[in-house]
Amino acid sequence: MPLIQWLAAWILLLFILYGLAQTRAGHTVVYYVLWLAVAFLLVSHADEIATLFVAGGITGAGIGQPGGA
Amino acid sequence: MSRQDDLAAIDAAILAAQLAANQQAQGQGQGQGQGIDPYLALATPELSEGQARYLEEQRKLRREAEAERARLSKEQEAILKAQEDLLGEEEAERLRAEQEEEARKSAIVKGTQSAIQKARQVARKADLSLGAIPTPGSIALPLILLIFLGFVLLQYNGNSKLIWLWLVLTNNAYVGGGGTAPMTDTPPATNTPQQGPLTGLAIVGAYVPRSGAGIQEAYY
Numbered sequence: 001m002p003l004i005q006w007l008a009a010w011i012l013l014l015f016i017l018y019g020l021a022q023t024r025a026g027h028t029v030v031y032y033v034l035w036l037a038v039a040f041l042l043v044s045h046a047d048e049i050a051t052l053f054v055a056g057g058i059t060g061a062g063i064g065q066p067g068g069a
Numbered sequence: 070m071s072r073q074d075d076l077a078a079i080d081a082a083i084l085a086a087q088l089a090a091n092q093q094a095q096g097q098g099q100g101q102g103q104g105i106d107p108y109l110a111l112a113t114p115e116l117s118e119g120q121a122r123y124l125e126e127q128r129k130l131r132r133e134a135e136a137e138r139a140r141l142s143k144e145q146e147a148i149l150k151a152q153e154d155l156l157g158e159e160e161a162e163r164l165r166a167e168q169e170e171e172a173r174k175s176a177i178v179k180g181t182q183s184a185i186q187k188a189r190q191v192a193r194k195a196d197l198s199l200g201a202i203p204t205p206g207s208i209a210l211p212l213i214l215l216i217f218l219g220f221v222l223l224q225y226n227g228n229s230k231l232i233w234l235w236l237v238l239t240n241n242a243y244v245g246g247g248g249t250a251p252m253t254d255t256p257p258a259t260n261t262p263q264q265g266p267l268t269g270l271a272i273v274g275a276y277v278p279r280s281g282a283g284i285q286e287a288y289y
Binding site for chain 2: 001022023024025027028029030031032033034035037038041042047048052
């Protein structure tokens with residue numbers, strides 16, 4: 001997918017979410033959808049997140065490495 | 070008691086009050102020269118012969134006007150009946166069909182309107198019930214958590230998205246696989262292009278194509 005389409009899709013999604021969040025019911029929907037996204041992200045990357053909590057995990061994630069944060 | 074009688078009684082009371090007030094004003098004006106409260110006079114309505122005649126005339130006029138209205142409606146009915154007789158069966162059929170069509174249309178419109186109204190009610194109920202669900206904290210909380218997880222903690226193709234952003238901004242990586250690599254400096258003459266052992270792609274300068282899609286490193 002070209003970069004411009006990817007960017008446009010994200011901007012559109014953000015606009016929709018923002019518009020929804022302005023309504024009474026939409027606010028609740030967006031709130032719980034965001035929490036759901038957090039939960040999915042945690043579950044799908046559980047092994048990576050787990051490595052952060054072992055010795056050297058932070059360095060392994062690129063922090064403190066050349067080119068890393 | 071009918072409405073007409075009520076009105077007539079009110080008229081009579083007002084007239085009597087005015088008359089009594091006038092008489093009293095005349096009498097007292099000769100004596101003391103003070104005004105009379107008409108509301109006090111209203112409490113004692115006594116009709117003179119002339120007033121009673123006047124009221125009777127008014128009632129008569131009203132009755133005649135109503136009778137006239139009734140006659141007109143009768144005449145109209147007669148005209149309508151005559152019209153129906155003149156138009157004949159064919160025209161009557163046509164008119165009936167038109168009326169039926171109108172009725173059907175109005176039924177469709179009514180049905181649509183009621184459906185829209187019901188849909189609005191359902192949407193309103195859903196809006197109210199969903200809006201009543203508590204949202205502890207604020208919407209910023211999951212949003213910040215999501216951004217932190219996705220951009221800082223988790224790695225994609227070796228680096229976190231924040232690091233990739235930095236690399237792109239500093240021209241050390243570029244977005245979009247399968248396309249052309251960004252403009253790079255001309256490699257020094259001593260650095261001769263080498264053939265990649267696995268992919269067969271030429272290494273131009275320090276540029277190494279790593280994967281077919283996503284963010285790629287411009288410099289190895």
